[in-house]
Amino acid sequence: MSDEDYDRPRWKKLLLNRFVLTPLVIVVIAGGWDLYASTHDNGIVAGVVVDASGKPVAGADVTLWTFNFTTFSEASQTKSGPDGQFTFTNNPSHHIQVSATKPGVGASARVPLRLYFRAQDTTLAEPLVLSSGA
Numbered sequence: 001m002s003d004e005d006y007d008r009p010r011w012k013k014l015l016l017n018r019f020v021l022t023p024l025v026i027v028v029i030a031g032g033w034d035l036y037a038s039t040h041d042n043g044i045v046a047g048v049v050v051d052a053s054g055k056p057v058a059g060a061d062v063t064l065w066t067f068n069f070t071t072f073s074e075a076s077q078t079k080s081g082p083d084g085q086f087t088f089t090n091n092p093s094h095h096i097q098v099s100a101t102k103p104g105v106g107a108s109a110r111v112p113l114r115l116y117f118r119a120q121d122t123t124l125a126e127p128l129v130l131s132s133g134a
Contacts, residue, residue: 041117041118041119041121042119042121043088044088044091044122045088045091045098045121045122046087046123046124047085047128048084048086048127048128049080049085049086049102049108049127049130050084050127050128050130051105051130052129055084056080056082056083056085057080057100057130058081058082059102060086060100060102060130061077062077062086062099062128063077064076064078064098065098066092066093067096075093076088076091092119093118093119094116094117094119095113095114097112098113098128100128102130105132107131108129108130111124111126
């Protein structure tokens with residue numbers, strides 16, 4: 001031990017060591033994650049539906065699929081708005097898929113999403129593209 005260790009107040013020696021700081025850091029990280037999860041668990045899934053040329057598609061049927069042990073089943077359905085945007089507000093799961101279709105325009109592929117926790121709010125990074133070949 002150096003002379004500095006003997007000069008520090010006792011409370012600093014007790015509190016500023018790895019046996020106190022490591023659990024403290026773990027508690028702070030876990031608490032931060034819990035706070036984030038509790039403020040972002042509304043089950044909101046949002047995105048945009050576009051046609052093959054990239055223009056928004058109004059009135060497309062958008063389906064939310066949830067995983068239930070062995071298969072995906074349809075959980076909810078909504079329509080895209082005039083700007084092609086859609087929102088689901090009742091996603092109960094963390095393993096979902098989203099797809100869209102509109103007669104005369106086409107259908108999109110199912111887009112899989114793996115969320116970090118149940119009912120996590122999310123926005124699709126890419127739009128759902130309707131094409132006649134899907």
